[in-house]
Amino acid sequence: xxxxxxxxxxxxxxxxxxxxxxxVERGYEALRVEDIAAAAGVSPRTFNNYFSSKAEAITSRHxxxxxxxAAEVRRRPPAExxxxxxxxxxxxxxxxxxxxxxxxxxxPVQWAAGLRVMVSEPALQGEMLRAGxxxxxxxxxxxxxxxxxxxxxxLYPHLVAAAVLAVVDTVTTHHLRTGASAPVERxxxxxxxxVAAGLPEPR
Amino acid sequence: xxxxxxxxxxxxxxxxxxxxxxxVERGYEALRVEDIAAAAGVSPRTFNNYFSSKAEAITSRHxxxxxxxAAEVRRRPPAExxxxxxxxxxxxxxxxxxxxxxxxxxxPVQWAAGLRVMVSEPALQGEMLRAGxxxxxxxxxxxxxxxxxxxxxxLYPHLVAAAVLAVVDTVTTHHLRTGASAPVERxxxxxxxxVAAGLPEPR
DNA sequence: CGAAACATTGCGGGTCACGCAATTACTGCG
DNA sequence: CGCAGTAATTGCGTGACCCGCAATGTTTCG
Numbered sequence: 001x002x003x004x005x006x007x008x009x010x011x012x013x014x015x016x017x018x019x020x021x022x023x024v025e026r027g028y029e030a031l032r033v034e035d036i037a038a039a040a041g042v043s044p045r046t047f048n049n050y051f052s053s054k055a056e057a058i059t060s061r062h063x064x065x066x067x068x069x070a071a072e073v074r075r076r077p078p079a080e081x082x083x084x085x086x087x088x089x090x091x092x093x094x095x096x097x098x099x100x101x102x103x104x105x106x107x108p109v110q111w112a113a114g115l116r117v118m119v120s121e122p123a124l125q126g127e128m129l130r131a132g133x134x135x136x137x138x139x140x141x142x143x144x145x146x147x148x149x150x151x152x153x154x155l156y157p158h159l160v161a162a163a164v165l166a167v168v169d170t171v172t173t174h175h176l177r178t179g180a181s182a183p184v185e186r187x188x189x190x191x192x193x194x195v196a197a198g199l200p201e202p203r
Numbered sequence: 204x205x206x207x208x209x210x211x212x213x214x215x216x217x218x219x220x221x222x223x224x225x226x227v228e229r230g231y232e233a234l235r236v237e238d239i240a241a242a243a244g245v246s247p248r249t250f251n252n253y254f255s256s257k258a259e260a261i262t263s264r265h266x267x268x269x270x271x272x273a274a275e276v277r278r279r280p281p282a283e284x285x286x287x288x289x290x291x292x293x294x295x296x297x298x299x300x301x302x303x304x305x306x307x308x309x310x311p312v313q314w315a316a317g318l319r320v321m322v323s324e325p326a327l328q329g330e331m332l333r334a335g336x337x338x339x340x341x342x343x344x345x346x347x348x349x350x351x352x353x354x355x356x357x358l359y360p361h362l363v364a365a366a367v368l369a370v371v372d373t374v375t376t377h378h379l380r381t382g383a384s385a386p387v388e389r390x391x392x393x394x395x396x397x398v399a400a401g402l403p404e405p406r
Numbered sequence: 407c408g409a410a411a412c413a414t415t416g417c418g419g420g421t422c423a424c425g426c427a428a429t430t431a432c433t434g435c436g
Numbered sequence: 437c438g439c440a441g442t443a444a445t446t447g448c449g450t451g452a453c454c455c456g457c458a459a460t461g462t463t464t465c466g
Contacts, residue, residue: 126329
C-alpha cells in the first residue's frame with residue numbers, strides 16, 4: 001500500500017472517529033459537519049468526499065464491523081456447523097480490537113450514556129440499519145457458499161443473513177436498554193441458541 | 204370523528220399517496236417536496252407539518268401496515284400457537300385492502316419496475332428500516348403479552364419481533380429481486396416455517 | 407525527470423427542514 | 437345562535453447540508 005492509500009485510510013478513519021466522538025459528547029443535532037472536518041484537520045468540503053452525509057460517517061465503523069463479520073464467516077472451517085460458525089464469528093467481532101486498546105475511552109459511564117443518546121437519534125437509526133442491509137448481501141453470499149445454496153434463487157441464505165443481523169441488533173439494543181446488566185457475550189450466545197432452536201414459545 | 208380530524212387524515216393520506224405515486228413515476232431524486240404538496244393541494248410548508256421528510260412521507264404506509272400487523276397479532280385467539288398467529292397475521296396483512304381495490308394501479312408492470320427503483324434508493328431504505336424498528340417494539344409487546352414474557356427484561360420477545368420483521372423484509376425483497384417468480388404468500392409461509400424450524404442447514 | 411492520475415480545497419447553487427407569527431377554519435359551551 | 441378557544445394552514449426567513457465544478461498541489465509510474 002502506497003503513501004497515498006495509507007493517508008486516505010487515515011483521513012477516513014480520523015473523520016469517522018471524530019464524528020462518533022463528537023456525537024457522543026455533544027449530541028447529533030448540535031454537531032456541525034464543519035466541526036468534524038476541523039477535528040480531523042481537513043476542509044468541510046473534503047468531508048463530503050469521504051462520506052456523503054454526517055450519518056454515514058458516524059455509522060461507517062458499524063458497517064466495517066459487519067463486513068469483517070462476513071469475512072470471518074468465510075474464514076471458518078467449512079466442516080464447522082453453520083450456526084456455530086455464525087455465533088463464533090459474531091463473538092469474535094465483539095472482542096475489542098487493537099485500536100480500542102490503544103485509545104481507550106476516557107469515561108466509560110459517560111460514554112455509554114452518550115451512546116444511548118446516539119442510537120436513539122432517528123437519522124442515525126436509519127443509517128445504522130442501512131449499513132446492516134448493505135452487509136446482508138455479503139453475509140448471505142457467505143452463507144450460500146457454506147451451505148451450497150444459491151443466493152440468486154434460494155430464500156434460505158438471505159433468511160439466515162437477516163436472522164443473524166436481527167440477533168446482533170436485538171442483543172446490542174437490549175444490552176444498552178438494560179444498562180449492560182448482562183455481558184454481551186452471554187446475550188449473543190443465548191440469542192443465537194434461541195434462533196437456532198426455532199424460537200419456541202417459552203415454558 | 205369530527206370534520207377536523209377527517210380532513211387531517213385525508214390530507215395525510217393524500218400527501219403520502221402522492222409521494223409514493225410520484226416517486227414511482229419520476230424517481231426519488233427528481234421529485235421535489237413542492238411537487239408532492241402541489242399534488243395533494245397544500246402548501247409546501249404544510250407538507251412538513253405532516254411529515255418531517257420526503258422519505259417519511261413515502262414510507263408512512265409501510266409503517267402503518269406494520270402497526271396493523273402488531274394489532275392483528277394481539278387480535279388472534281390466545282390459544283393459537285405463537286408462530287401460527289404470526290404467520291397468519293403476516294398473510295392477512297398482504298391481502299389488498301379496500302382502498303387498493305378502489306384505486307387500482309394503472310400499469311402493474313411499470314408500477315413494479317418503479318417500485319424496484321424506489322426500494323433501491325438509499326435514503327428510502329434507511330427510512331423503511333426505521334419504520335420497521337419503530338414497529339418492532341409494538342410487535343415485541345404483543346409477543347410478550349402472548350407468551351407471558353416481559354419486554355423490559357427478557358430477550359425473547361424482542362428476538363421474535365426482530366425475526367418476524369426479518370422474514371417479512373427478506374421475503375418482499377426476494378419477491379422483488381426475482382421478479383415475482385413466486386407468490387408472496389408461498390414465500391411468507393416458507394419463510395416462517397424455516398425460521399420456526401431453526402433455519403437448519405439444508406440437505 | 408516528466409506526465410498522468412489523484413486528492414484537497416473554495417465557491418456557488420439547489421434543496422431541505424424548521425421556528426415564528428399571522429391568518430383562517432373548526433369546535434364546544436353558554 | 438354567537439363567541440371564545442383551539443388548531444391547522446401558510447409565507448417568510450434562516451441555517452445547514454450535499455454536491456458539481458474548476459483550480460491547485462501532491463503522489464505515482466514509466
